[in-house]
Amino acid sequence: MITIENLHKSYGRLHVLKDVSVGFEAGKVVSVIGPNGSGKTTMSKCILGMALPDKGDIKINGESVLKKHAYRSQIGYMPQIGKYPENMKIRQVIDMIRDIRKEATNVDEELIGLYGLKDMYEKRMGSLSGGTKQKVSAALAFMFNPQILILDEPTAGLDPISAEILKSKILKEKKKGKLILITSHIMSEIEEVADEVMCLVDGQVKFHETIAEIKMQTNEARLSRAIAKIMNGED
Numbered sequence: 001m002i003t004i005e006n007l008h009k010s011y012g013r014l015h016v017l018k019d020v021s022v023g024f025e026a027g028k029v030v031s032v033i034g035p036n037g038s039g040k041t042t043m044s045k046c047i048l049g050m051a052l053p054d055k056g057d058i059k060i061n062g063e064s065v066l067k068k069h070a071y072r073s074q075i076g077y078m079p080q081i082g083k084y085p086e087n088m089k090i091r092q093v094i095d096m097i098r099d100i101r102k103e104a105t106n107v108d109e110e111l112i113g114l115y116g117l118k119d120m121y122e123k124r125m126g127s128l129s130g131g132t133k134q135k136v137s138a139a140l141a142f143m144f145n146p147q148i149l150i151l152d153e154p155t156a157g158l159d160p161i162s163a164e165i166l167k168s169k170i171l172k173e174k175k176k177g178k179l180i181l182i183t184s185h186i187m188s189e190i191e192e193v194a195d196e197v198m199c200l201v202d203g204q205v206k207f208h209e210t211i212a213e214i215k216m217q218t219n220e221a222r223l224s225r226a227i228a229k230i231m232n233g234e235d
């Protein structure tokens with residue numbers, strides 16, 4: 001569904017992505033892991049067209065997306081920290097996005113309901129707690145039934161019940177054949193929702209395997225230990 005070919009991205013003299021080639025299939029949850037600053041968000045931004053690669057290509061269903069825009073409606077994005085106009089009410093933000101996407105026929109309001117956002121519709125974005133802002137971001141990411149979801153540390157800041165709601169939603173949408181890329185540092189969570197793990201280290205793909213393969217290769221039952229073994233070069 002997404003093919004990344006020999007991708008390079010630098011910010012000034014900082015070479016962040018160094019020849020990244022990887023493929024992601026529909027109907028899978030892929031966890032993108034790696035140390036802070038290894039290039040996870042930069043890769044997501046390249047897929048989203050928010051950062052322009054210096055070299056290489058990104059294809060969605062076989063077609064290059066570089067310098068194109070229309071494909072973006074197929075992707076739902078939940079940023080690490082959502083930035084919203086402080087003065088706008090939750091209702092206004094949701095109405096504004098709906099208006100931008102008025103051609104969309106299949107609107108999914110499930111998370112708005114499960115998170116009780118309608119009861120907070122008149123609150124201004126600037127007055128919301130970090131977790132509530134995350135709930136708005138999650139609701140918006142899933143709202144237009146995108147075929148691809150890119151979620152950047154989606155449960156960071158969510159209380160345990162709200163995190164469970166999001167994990168169930170991720171698994172539900174995966175069953176519909178969507179591709180979901182999740183950046184996360186929480187191994188237990190990755191183990192619960194992901195099929196595959198792709199690890200970036202210093203802008204290069206260290207490994208991209210299914211969770212079952214990772215555990216088998218390292219002879220470890222726990223994903224956190226298996227990944228620690230690979231990272232320490234013990235496998």
Ligand SMILES: Nc1ncnc2c1ncn2[C@@H]1O[C@H](COP(=O)(O)OP(=O)(O)OP(=O)(O)O)[C@@H](O)[C@H]1O
Pocket residue numbers: 011014016034035036037038039040041042043
């Ligand atoms: N707009 C930018 N301008 C300059 N440097 C940037 C920019 N965005 C990211 N970087 C740098 O690129 C490197 C990779 O950043 P990126 O956000 O992709 O890492 P990450 O793997 O997502 O990290 P984290 O786990 O901390 O979220 C970092 O050194 C970061 O400082």
